[in-house]
Amino acid sequence: MKSIFDVIMIIFISMTMFVSMLFFSEEILVKQQAVQIRNRLINLIEIESGYTENVEEQLKTDLDDFSKDYKINVSKYGRLDQFEKLEIEVIIKHNRKLPFNNEKEVEHISRGVFYNVNP
Numbered sequence: 282m283k284s285i286f287d288v289i290m291i292i293f294i295s296m297t298m299f300v301s302m303l304f305f306s307e308e309i310l311v312k313q314q315a316v317q318i319r320n321r322l323i324n325l326i327e328i329e330s331g332y333t334e335n336v337e338e339q340l341k342t343d344l345d346d347f348s349k350d351y352k353i354n355v356s357k358y359g360r361l362d363q364f365e366k367l368e369i370e371v372i373i374k375h376n377r378k379l380p381f382n383n384e385k386e387v388e389h390i391s392r393g394v395f396y397n398v399n400p
Contacts, residue, residue, distance in 0.1 A: 304380065308387075311349065311375045315391035318344070319371045322353065323395050326367065330399050331360035350374040361397035369393040 321343060325336040332355045344351070356368040371391045376384050 304378070308375070308377060311373055312389050312391075314347075314349075315351075315371050315373045315389045318351065318353075318373075319369060319391040319393045322369055322371065323393055326369075326395050327399075329360070330397055332358050332367065333360060363397060363399070365397050367395045367397070369395065 318340075322336070322340060325339055326332055329336050340353070350373070352372045352374075354370040354372070357365075361367055369392065371393075373389045375387050375389060377387045378384055
């Protein structure tokens, strides 16, 4: 049989984990959205062999209903030569809600690199 101390510790740790999940679940969601936007952008760049107007238009139509402010930085516009490198950065601004009515604006950044291997 467990002692009272063990039971209290288990309850305390469980409650701490529950409260942490309540506060930071939205934070994790926004980070995952940044990664998904970056991966979608890399897929579009691979199809077009570079960051062209078609990629920009397709990405804007995909993100029409996205409610958060985002910014996309790429190292080169236009088609890429063979074996050329393209650096991608997706920045999503998010208001982090902290306990006691505190809010802080945070930027979630997802970076990626694409190498054009298509001739």
